[in-house]
Amino acid sequence: MQLRCGLEPKTLAALTVVLVVAAVLAAQHFWSGRPQPVNAPETVREEVAATGSTREPGPSPGAPPSAAESPAKRVVIDVSGKVRSPGVHRLPAGSRVTDALRAAGGVKPGADLTGLNRARVLVDGEQVVVGGPVPPGQVAPGVGAAGQGVGGAGPPGAPVSLSTATVEQLDTLPGVGPVLAQHIIDYRTEHGGYRSVDELREVNGIGERRFADIEPRVRP
Structure with missing residues (x-):
């Protein structure tokens, strides 16, 4: 090559070095450009793992509410x-x-x-x-039932039972209206019934005069 191109030995040596360096760079370029598998970033994988482990599936549209919700x-x-x-x-x-x-x-x-x-x-x-x-x-x-039930009624003129009478039955007594009848039933509920007619004196709204009118018409 020195004889054909007329190159000096120093020039030929420099040219050889350049060619060798170029060949090495080319080989390195092709090697680094080859396809390689790529892993997902760690932060993404951690987010997916955390989300998948803690999130619970929500109720499907139109599904009836659970017993805890309603x-x-x-x-x-x-x-x-x-x-x-x-x-x-x-x-x-x-x-x-x-x-x-x-x-x-x-x-x-x-x-x-x-x-x-x-x-x-x-x-x-x-x-x-x-x-x-x-x-x-x-x-x-x-x-x-405390102002709600239907109890048996006696024949006309029979005493009203304080232990089973309803609001409607107590309302037939002299001087007793729906409000006072409810007070009589409330006392019965709180004290487990009437053991004697005299307990009516303890009911709110029943004084001595009203008790005297009611006493002959009731029984415990």
Whole structure:
């Protein structure tokens, strides 16, 4: 090459060095440009992992609410009298008297349910009393309920039972209206019934004169 191109030895040596350097750079360029697998950044993987482990799937559109979101409404009823399991019972809202009797274990044998409206819807906080033994000359009381129940009524002129009478029955007494009748029933509920007629004196709104008018018309 020196003879053909007429190059000096120094020039030929420099040219050789340049060619070698160019070849090395070219090889390095092609090697660094080859395809390589790329991993996702660590921050992205951590975010995906955290999101996938803590997020819970939400309810699908149109799905009914869970029981925790919409708890069913209930009514609390006090069932007493001639039932197998008297006491306080919790029933679903909209339950009826027959459901309360069933929750109390059913009516005891011999209980007279004449006049009982077992289809009546229950009200929260009321007392359902299943009548006991019937005095001579009177029909069996049915179910009384703090201002809501329908109890058995005696014949005309018969004393009204303070333990089972309803607001409507107490309203027939002299000097007693719906408000005072409710006070009489509230006292009965708080004290578990009337043991004597004299307990009427403790009811708010009943003075001596009114008690004297009511006493001959009622019984415990």
